[in-house]
Amino acid sequence: MVFKIIVRFFLGIFSLACSSSVFAFEIPNRSDSRVLTWQRFQAPPLTITKGEDQNNGIIDSIRALITKDLTEFEHQEIDLPYKRFLLYATEKLNVCTPYLFKTPEREKYLIFSKPVVIFPGFEIIMHKKLHEKLNHADSLSLDSLFSKHRMRLATNKVRSYSNIINPIIAKYESEKLVSRHNGSTTLIFRLLNAERADFMVDFPNRLLYWAKELQVDPYDYVSIPIKEDYANATSYFACPKTPWGANVIDRVNMSLRKHVNSPEYLTILKRWSHDYHESEIEDLHQRLLGYYED
Incomplete structure (x- = not known):
């Protein structure tokens, strides 16, 4: 009797999981050309x-x-x-x-x-206090931030940028200047705000959104073009x-x-x-x- 109850319980969980999966990836209409999904x-x-x-x-x-x-x-x-x-x-x-x-x-x-x-393409986002130490540069070399200034980058584990940016980041991962994390950009911005990282790389139009999400002043941060990659x-x-x-x-x-x-x-x-x-x-x-x- 107990065994049957346990089986029914797990079948119910499996059924719910399957129905949730179908809902999450609902298949678009296959036949009605008037429906635009x-x-x-x-x-x-x-x-x-x-x-x-x-x-x-x-x-x-x-x-x-x-x-x-x-x-x-x-x-x-x-x-x-x-x-x-x-x-x-x-x-x-x-x-x-x-x-x-x-x-x-x-x-x-x-x-x-x-x-x-x-x-605008990928840029370097950092606190304005750090930017002041870099003489308010209009653009920054990503390679120099690592090699000369020994600054720490925080990014997502699966994040990829461009064919120019990716190799630069990879070059310094073994020197513990790059930390990769599970989670969303919100987490990366939290690390930046807590000064557990010196900078992040992202699209500049994301700065205002994440600052609003975390209730910090967006004007405490700057977004600076990357010298090695100006691509829009x-x-x-x-x-x-x-x-x-x-x-x-x-x-x-x-x-x-x-x-x-x-x-x-x-x-x-x-x-x-x-x-x-x-x-x-x-x-x-x-x-x-x-x-x-x-």
């Missing part, structure tokens, strides 16, 4: 899925502009990690993402929109490379043309930026407009 994910401040700033991310707000114009579709959202979205795209399911970087490999099975946002980042909408996906991207591009040069669009791009980054964002917005001149 959007990938939803937490990548603040670009996409924000929880907290008081939910749906107030940069990409969230741009997608809201676009979906208002795409009235022929029934829009729905599902929570999907990137690997799952890319898998669904290869299976040609009717699912799109509002935020993706373009690569040759992805272009084999995805159709990309015109550029949606061009934003460009994001796109993307859908599966199918007739359905091509139609969606055509409609997205039409809507982007309508909004991209509006004051509202520029206001969205500046939403999570430090004051000293606003002129750079305006310059990048002008570069973005160049893709819409044809």
